[in-house]
Amino acid sequence: MTKRITSQPRTVKVTRYVSPLREGGSMPAIAEADDDFLYVLKFRGAGQGVKALIAELIGGEIARLLGFKIPEIVFAELDEAFGRTEPDEEIQDLLKASTGLNLGLHYLSGSITYDPVVNTVDSLLASQIVWLDLLLVNMDRTARNTNMLYWHKELWLIDHGAALYFHHSWNNWEEMAKKPFKLISDHVLLPLAAELDQVDEDFQAVLTPEAIENIVALIPEEWLCYDTPFEHPETHRDAYVSFLKTRLLNFENIIKDAQHAREILI
Template sequence: MKKLEIRTVDVVRYVKPLREGGSLPAIVEADDEFPYVIKFRGAGQGKKALIAEFIGGELARAMGLKVPEIVFMTLNDSFSKTEPDEEIQDLLDFSVGLNVGLHFLSGAITYDPLLPIADPMTASKVVLLDSLITNIDRTHRNTNLLNWKKELWLIDHGASLYFHHMWDNWEEHSGRLFPAIKDHVLLAEASKLDEAAKEIVQSIDKSVIKEIVSHIPADLLTEEGSDITAEEKRTVYTEFLSRRFANIELLTKEAKDARKASV
């Protein structure tokens, strides 16, 4: 993996909210003149969802999967002052500072499971990615996938890594299987799980994980009332993910068994 470079941009225009789900992401324009979908630190799961978004997206990219560019986005306090919607106004107020954005893919449509565009290897990698990062939110009900220019793109990993809502039992979580994989939207297409696992192991080792985690800003890792430092949290994320990847054979078998039971 080449050295990771994550840009930080400033939000210059709030375009419109995306009223899908409860977190109210929005389309904004940044000072680089590009549009982004911004995920707000002031939304439901707060900064932890942004961390999961970043880690999940960059791990997917390291596997060779397609993910919109992820940036850190600075939001100032001026936007809420001109926003008439009180709910959005509060969200903007609570999100002043550093947020996470994904490059907006103009013209992309939500992935339709009835019109599959994922080849077996891509589908298998996505299934294993979600098992590794414990992503419970890629189902037929909510695919979190886009069809852009007839290619599959991954978005929205904020529901991943749910262990970090309870730091004290991360070691136990790291060794668990992931039964929710049976509901994965791409499971039926994932016919190359063994081959995908081999490619993932070749692409990602502990150094890659550590490199990704090292880019999480301390601001997003800091919680009021928590005694755990930002650096200690980076260490936990690195160790948790390293243990998950070390268990990829068991997770692959679990996915294969779930696929056999459902296909």
């Protein structure tokens, strides 16, 4: 995998609502922007609010830095008048609640969902993906919902909105940063992940404290002002940095627990 440099996402303006994607509870949609590209749009007014957008941004950009194939992430401006002509009342309410800055991922037209029965992933790539999801406490890479696509014969990772789930309450987050991720036993690739120790050595050399700070710095300040126990947006931002740094410092035990879970499965 090739290391990528983290850069500020582009900002686009949404010009056309194309169609809903009703697979998830957050009601994402395919939308067109003023650059004439299609995006999978994640709305700030959906059930999980800006927390899902923050998880998507942090998770996706960490994955990109580590060399995974990730659709381009953009900030997507939604005008307050955008939803007035939408005939579906539920979608209209969602659009009205999402005025302002949302998040989009480049739409991979023609992609095919990864199927563990049909598709194969080698041990190294499986270990790399499991490592990423251990770090992000991402519960949403299961056989039921793999959140992986094949596009142009390459495996792409999508949808990290369910990662970092502790931030929906921030209860005991400092302790959670140190603890194993028990839900990793449900990970679709865990049985194949035989090279976690080597991946840990490789990835920790790339995901430095400075790199973590740079990625978390991408979060728009306005997203850090909603539904937060922190008094200041920068304190909120610092908590994400602290969680990720602390987790990496405790990753030896986290990996051992995942390896034990794998042994039980195989």
